[in-house]
Amino acid sequence: MNVTFRQLRLLEAVARHSSFTRASEELHLTQPAVSTQIKQLEEEVGMPLFEQMGKKIFLTEVGKEVYAFSRAIAQQFRDIESVLDDMKGVKRGTLALTVTSTGKYFAPYLLASFLKRYPGTQVHLEVANREELVQQLQDNTPDMVIMGTPPDNIELQSQAFMQNPLVIIAPPDHPLVGVNRVPLSRLVEENFILRERGSGTRNAVERFFQQRGIKFKASMEMSRNEAIKHAVMAGLGLGIVSLHTLEFELELGRVAILSVEGFPIMKEWYMVHRSGKRMSPIAQAFREFVLNEADRIMKLPQPKPVTRSRRRVTRS
Structure with missing residues (x-):
């Protein structure tokens, strides 16, 4: 099977947004280009990955399986970037942050202050309910999670900050x-x-x-x-x-x-990530920034x- 990382990256974006249009905008591609790549991926897999109901698209059961692998592979690529950035001492990069539905009320303010200090950072912010957030921690997909009481059935590093x-x-x-x-x-x-x-x-x-x-x-x-x-x-x-x-x-x-x-x-609010996770320099910087500055920023x-x-x- 000849599947490319580019195709998996497109699948991940389309599934995350539930939209070909928004995925193409995020990746700075035309919608036909995204549709063509997804069609080629479906041909390689031999089964449809998406189904459309009205104006909405949903992952098929096969699509959900491929999507899970695509997220894991994307995380491995981020880990490679983290190693290289760490060796270079780079203080910029991509931050993948997931927050609870309540966390969305203050997380943008923390990010705004952080980005003033690290303007070269690209942020991927996702809002999820607790069940979805715990699943992401199990899959080890985000760099960092902001949540309430962390689950006790996963090996995690957590620290209260507010x-x-x-x-x-x-x-x-x-x-x-x-x-x-x-x-x-x-x-x-x-x-x-x-x-x-x-x-x-x-x-x-x-x-x-x-x-x-x-x-x-x-x-x-x-x-x-x-x-x-x-x-x-x-x-x-x-x-x-x-x-x-x-x-x-x-x-x-x-x-x-x-x-x-x-x-x-x-x-209390906690900063959480998987135990043993290799943190990129920018993720480490964000973690320390929030732990030290959140109380000052948020009133x-x-x-x-x-x-x-x-x-x-x-x-x-």
């Missing part, structure tokens, strides 16, 4: 807004809109309430923080999200943070003052 407070949010006209230290027992009457099961936020919330013997009503599950915030604004219930996600909503007064005993739940959003008279709620 706090991640989880807060309870409500629409501004909710009766508990402005109440000081709402008892947890009061929350059993409320409907909660939470992240999907398996997410780092959901795991932390469930563990918090279970440890205190409090049952709460998870009336809705959503896989995106934006969806949770909009549901809260619409009055569908209370939400629990990272404070990092709330900059604009707090500034505009669209949601309010409740004062609840035991909250915020204090988690947590501040709630707007609540004009409602503050009062205590008696415990039920």
Whole structure:
């Protein structure tokens, strides 16, 4: 079978973007050139790698297998570049970074500051849910991962670099807004809109309430923080999200943070990579930059003052 690295690289880009157009733009090629290379790859494999449904394209089962190999091969090429860069002492190159869906709210600010110091760096930033992110760590594809609590079933190197407070949010006209230290027992009457099961936020919330013997009503599950915030604004219930996600909503007064005993739940953000991974000079530089500079660069959003008279709620 005569398969080229160029074809595998194109396959990886098309699969990652789910688009021939965006893949061609990333690689500075024409769309017909990309389509031709993928067609030639399919001829070599002897089976289709993509299928189209409407305007969307998806990997076939065979395509998924080839895609997994293409990512592994691409990582090996990056490792070769890392060795050569290390020997040359080069402080530029490509950084492959994956962040959780909550991490996307602050990662661009870290990258912007980093790129001022290392302007020759090309960044590939990917946003993934926890399940996808753990799979990437198992496959050893990204240089670095930013996530909440790292999994304990993979050999990893991880280091905390910044706090991640989880807060309870409500629409501004909710009766508990402005109440000081709402008892947890009061929350059993409320409907909660939470992240999907398996997410780092959901795991932390469930563990918090279970440890205190409090049952709460998870009336809705959503896989995106934006969806949770909009549901809260619409009055569908209370939400629990990272404070990092709330900059604009707090500034505009669209949601309010409740004062609840035991909250915020204090988690941490971690820089994570596989144990024994050969880090490129630029990946090492980014890791050290984040560990040393994140707290200085990132400032947590501040709630707007609540004009409602503050009062205590008696415990039920």
